[in-house]
Amino acid sequence: MNGKRYGKKRLWVVIPPWLIIGAVVILVPVFIFMTVENINRQKEQTTRLLVEKGAALIRSFEAGARTGIGLHWGGFQLQKLLMETAEQPDIDYLIVTDTRGTILADSDPLRIGAIYGQDLDLAKIAGSAKLAWRQAPNSEGADTFEVYRRFAPTRDPLPRFPNPFSVRSLPDAPPPGSLKSPPAKPPAASESRPPGFVIFVGLNMGPITAAHEEDIRHTIWMAVLFMLIGCAGIISLLLAQGYRAARRSLSRIKAFSDSLVENMPIGLIATDAGGKLSAFNRTAEAILGSAAGKTLEKPAEEILPESCRGLFRTLARERRLIEREIDCAVAEGRTIPLYVIATTLLEENGDFVGHVILFRDMTELRRLEDEIARSRRLASLGSLAAGIAHEIRNPLSSIKGFATWFRERYRDNSEDRETAEVMIREVDRLNRVITQLLEFARPLAMNRVPTLLSAVIRHALKMVEGEARKKGVALETDLSAEIGESPLPLDADRMTQVFLNLCLNAIAAMEAGGVLRVSLAQRDERTVGITIADTGAGIPNEDLPRVFDPYFTTRSSGTGLGLAIVHKIVEAHGGEVRLESEPGKGTTATILLPKKTEIERITPS
Numbered sequence: 001m002n003g004k005r006y007g008k009k010r011l012w013v014v015i016p017p018w019l020i021i022g023a024v025v026i027l028v029p030v031f032i033f034m035t036v037e038n039i040n041r042q043k044e045q046t047t048r049l050l051v052e053k054g055a056a057l058i059r060s061f062e063a064g065a066r067t068g069i070g071l072h073w074g075g076f077q078l079q080k081l082l083m084e085t086a087e088q089p090d091i092d093y094l095i096v097t098d099t100r101g102t103i104l105a106d107s108d109p110l111r112i113g114a115i116y117g118q119d120l121d122l123a124k125i126a127g128s129a130k131l132a133w134r135q136a137p138n139s140e141g142a143d144t145f146e147v148y149r150r151f152a153p154t155r156d157p158l159p160r161f162p163n164p165f166s167v168r169s170l171p172d173a174p175p176p177g178s179l180k181s182p183p184a185k186p187p188a189a190s191e192s193r194p195p196g197f198v199i200f201v202g203l204n205m206g207p208i209t210a211a212h213e214e215d216i217r218h219t220i221w222m223a224v225l226f227m228l229i230g231c232a233g234i235i236s237l238l239l240a241q242g243y244r245a246a247r248r249s250l251s252r253i254k255a256f257s258d259s260l261v262e263n264m265p266i267g268l269i270a271t272d273a274g275g276k277l278s279a280f281n282r283t284a285e286a287i288l289g290s291a292a293g294k295t296l297e298k299p300a301e302e303i304l305p306e307s308c309r310g311l312f313r314t315l316a317r318e319r320r321l322i323e324r325e326i327d328c329a330v331a332e333g334r335t336i337p338l339y340v341i342a343t344t345l346l347e348e349n350g351d352f353v354g355h356v357i358l359f360r361d362m363t364e365l366r367r368l369e370d371e372i373a374r375s376r377r378l379a380s381l382g383s384l385a386a387g388i389a390h391e392i393r394n395p396l397s398s399i400k401g402f403a404t405w406f407r408e409r410y411r412d413n414s415e416d417r418e419t420a421e422v423m424i425r426e427v428d429r430l431n432r433v434i435t436q437l438l439e440f441a442r443p444l445a446m447n448r449v450p451t452l453l454s455a456v457i458r459h460a461l462k463m464v465e466g467e468a469r470k471k472g473v474a475l476e477t478d479l480s481a482e483i484g485e486s487p488l489p490l491d492a493d494r495m496t497q498v499f500l501n502l503c504l505n506a507i508a509a510m511e512a513g514g515v516l517r518v519s520l521a522q523r524d525e526r527t528v529g530i531t532i533a534d535t536g537a538g539i540p541n542e543d544l545p546r547v548f549d550p551y552f553t554t555r556s557s558g559t560g561l562g563l564a565i566v567h568k569i570v571e572a573h574g575g576e577v578r579l580e581s582e583p584g585k586g587t588t589a590t591i592l593l594p595k596k597t598e599i600e601r602i603t604p605s
Contacts, residue, residue, distance in 0.1 A: 026234070028227065030230075031223045031224075031226060031227040031230070032223075034223060035219055035220060035223040038219050038223075039215075039216055039219055042212065042215050042216070042219070043212070046208055046212055047133075050133070050145045050147070050203055050205075050208065051131065051133050051147055053147075053203060054131075054133065054145070054146075054147025054201040054203060055131055055147065055149075057085065057088075057091070057094070057147075057201050058131075058147070058149060058151070058199055058201055060085065061081070061082060061085050061094065061199065062151065062152070062153040062199075063153075064081045064085070065078055065081065065153040066153040066154055068081060078105060079105050079109065079112075082094050082096070082105045082106070082107060083107050083109070085107075086107030089204075090203060090204040090206075090207060090208075091107075091201070091202065091203060091204065092138070092144045092202035092203065092204050093106065093107045093108065093144075093200070093201075093202040094106070094107045094199070094200070094201055094202075095107070095111070095116055095117075095199070095200040095202075096151055096197055096198070096199050096200075097116055097117055097122065097197065097198050097200070098122075098126075098196070098197055098198075099122045099123045099126050099196050099197075099198070100115075100122070101115045101116055101117045101118045101122055102114075102115060103115070103116050104197065116200070117148075117198065117200065120148075122198050123196070125148065125149065125150060125198050126150050126151075126196030126197060126198050127150070127196060128149075128150060129149065129150055129152075130149065131147065131148075131149045132147070132148055132149060133145065133146060133147045133148070134146050134148075135205070136202070142204060142205045142206035142209050143205050143209070144202040144203065144204065144205065145202070145203040145204075145205050145208075146200055146201065146202050146203070147200075147201045147203070148198060148199065148200045148201070149198070149199065150196065150197070150198060150199075151197040151198060151199035152196075152197070261279065261281050262281050262282055263281075263282065264281065264283065265283060265360075266283060266358050266359065266360050267281065267283040267284035267286075267287050267288070267338075267357075267358065267359045267360065267361075268280075268281045268283070268284055268356065268357070268358055269284055269300075269304070269308070269356070269357045269359075270345070270354055270355065270356040270357075271300045271312065271354045271355050271356075272353070272354045273352055273353060273354055275299055275300055275301065275312075276297055276298060276299055276300065277295050277296050277297065277298055277299075277300050277303060278296070278297075278354060279296075279356075280295050280296060284359075287330070287336065287338070287359070287361050288304070288305065288328075288330050289330050290303060300312060305328050305329055305330060306329070307326045307327070307328045307329070307338075308328065308357065311326075311340060311342045311357060312342075312355055312357075314342075315342055315343070315344050315355050316355075319344045320343075320344075321341070321342070321343045322340070322341070322342040322343070323339075323340070323341050324339075324340055325337060325338065325339050325340070325362065326338050326340055328359075336361055336362075336363055337361075337362040337363060337366055338359045338360065338361060338362060339359065339360045339362050340357060340358070340359045341357070341358045341359070342355065342356070342357040342358075343355070343356060370545060374548060374549065377549065386438060389434040389438045392430075392434055393431070393434055396427050396430060396431055396434070399423070399427055400423075400424060400427040400428075400431075403420050403423035403424045403427065404420070404424060406419075406420040406423075407420035407421060407424065446491045446494065446572050446573070447491050447493075448489040448490055448491050448573070449489070449490070449491075449492075450487035450488070450489060451487055451488060451489075451490040451492050451495075452486075452487055452488075453488050453490065453495075453520065453528065453530070453593075454479045454520060456490065456492050456495050456496055456499065457477070457479065457499060457518060457520065457530065458477075458479075459496060460496050460499035460500050460503060461475055461477065461499075461503065461518065463496075463500060464500065464503045464504060464507060467504065467507055468503075468507050468516060471507050471510060471511070471513060472510075472512070472513030472514075473507050473510050473513055473514055473515070473516050473534075474513075474514075474515045474516070475516050475518070476515060476516070476517040476518070477517075477518050477519070478517070478518070478519035478520070478521075479518075479519070479520040480520050480521050480522065486595075488528065488593065488595060490573065490593075491569075491572075491573070494569045494572070494573075495569070495573070497565070497566075497569065498566045498569050498570060498591070499518075499530075499532070501562040501563065501565065501566050502532045502566060502589050503516065503518075503532060504562075505562065505563070506532060506533075506534035506536065506587065506589075507534075508536075509534055509536030509537050509538070509586075509587065510534055510535060510536040510537075511536075511537075514534060514535035514536055514586075515534070515535050516532070516533075516534050517531075517532075517533045517534075518530070518531070518532050518533075519531045519533075522595070523592065525595075526594060526595055527592050527593070527594060527595060528592070528593050528594075528595050529590060529591070529592050529593075530590070530591040530593070531588060531589070531590050531591075532588070532589045532591075533586060533587070533588040533589075534586045534587055534588075535585070535586040536586050536587065537583070537584065538581045538582050538583040538584055538585055538586055538587055539579070539581040539583070539587055540583055541583070544579060544581055547563050547579055548563050548564055548566075548567040548577075548579075549564065550564045570591055570593075573593055573594075574593070574594045575591060575592050575593040575594060576591075576592045577589065577590070577591050577592075578590045578592075
């Protein structure tokens with residue numbers, strides 16, 4: 001039932017009522033006009049045919065009369081010719097009168113001598129060869145179509161024609177019927193008559209009227225049929241135009257939606273009612289490591305990771321909106337955090353269509369969260385370290401002073417003097433640690449000026465050449481000429497400290513020698529990347545998130561502040577430092593610095 005209602009709703013959406021009303025309003029007057037014109041035309045054609053038939057009968061009788069006159073016929077033969085001519089079907093009568101209306105010959109002999117046509121100007125008709133017609137009512141049936149004109153078989157007066165039709169030879173009986181005029185007293189033989197005769201032909205309109213009515217009905221039905229066809233044609237044209245417009249609009253919407261889905265920065269996966277993949281955009285390909293061309297139209301249970309398949313099973317059971325974070329195992333044994341929104345797709349009538357999952361890679365967000373947490377820890381440690389360093393430095397100065405006094409007093413006692421020197425060295429070492437701690441704790445004073453980054457890197461490498469040579473480490477560089485010769489706003493001393501710390505850490509990690517490779521390249525329009533890679537022992541995976549924490553170190557002689565200071569200097573330049581390591585294969589440190597083109601605005605602080 002819902003489906004039927006939905007179908008009817010869609011039909012009325014496609015064919016609005018105003019469309020049908022408009023088509024009818026346009027076509028009805030047109031087809032009424034055409035129908036009336038067609039009926040009038042048929043009526044004119046019928047009239048013309050009847051007139052032509054009457055004229056042909058008159059000519060035929062005139063020809064017979066002309067022949068009879070040539071054979072010296074009398075009135076009896078001419079009356080008989082007229083009666084035989086009138087025996088043709090659909091002829092009501094044939095009448096010949098003089099100009100006074102006296103019937104001289106009639107298809108009904110009983111009418112001879114009666115008066116007919118006195119409502120016409122018979123003298124004028126007899127004096128003209130023009131054909132005329134009229135429609136006379138007939139109480140006995142259909143109307144009669146009467147054609148009349150002058151009767152003149154020859155140009156000369158008809159020899160002996162009046163005498164055969166003389167009233168003296170006519171019977172006295174009155175003619176029956178209502179069509180003919182009532183009998184009148186015949187004129188006296190001595191009365192004068194204007195010359196000339198008039199012939200009347202009465203044609204029965206019954207069959208013609210019936211055929212005419214049938215033609216009218218046929219014309220009306222054809223008009224109605226053509227009107228319906230015209231309405232259907234107009235509606236079809238409008239529907240076709242609407243369909244083309246809807247198709248173009250749908251095509252634009254589909255292109256927009258396809259482009260939006262394909263290029264959106266969120267992964268999208270959709271399945272149909274059968275559980276097969278129907279959508280798989282580029283972001284989903286990049287995150288899950290599967291190509292859409294190889295996965296579409298295949299069962300989702302065979303393609304997607306287990307965590308995603310579990311979401312589909314949950315949706316099938318509960319059919320509700322699901323929002324959660326999951327750890328998804330993807331290709332190459334990697335596990336990435338995803339924020340997932342999954343739901344069920346239904347049509348308007350509630351029919352199940354499929355499922356859709358939207359997901360976003362949370363790796364970068366979690367890294368930023370870790371960075372924020374680290375920054376907060378460093379800020380807390382910095383504040384704590386500043387207070388502790390201030391409190392420790394004063395006692396250290398006293399301890400160093402007493403140790404120096406003991407070294408001078410017991411100069412002759414080598415053992416006591418050595419003890420005093422050890423105390424002084426340890427105090428100095430502790431003072432250096434406190435100095436580093438204070439430097440880490442207090443805000444950095446940056447002196448950024450336009451500087452060639454390649455020159456800073458070469459200077460740092462020159463300072464570690466001796467240490468690298470001692471450890472058997474080969475130095476390799478790949479410095480982009482385009483970037484290396486473009487000055488950047490840097491604090492050269494601070495960045496030298498960054499490169500020194502990273503290079504010394506890399507050399508220290510290669511006890512058995514190796515390769516230290518430093519490369520410089522442009523990452524994008526705004527960022528320059530410096531990569532320092534070694535082939536050393538690497539960093540364990542569990543230690544990698546803590547390498548930038550203060551006092552965290554895996555070296556027995558390290559203070560644990562080197563990488564923390566590196567991180568702070570790079571952040572002060574608006575950049576970012578990343579570490580990637582694989583135990584046994586080496587570590588890669590990547591420094592990303594912003595590239596600013598308006599260097600002339602930067603002045604030393």
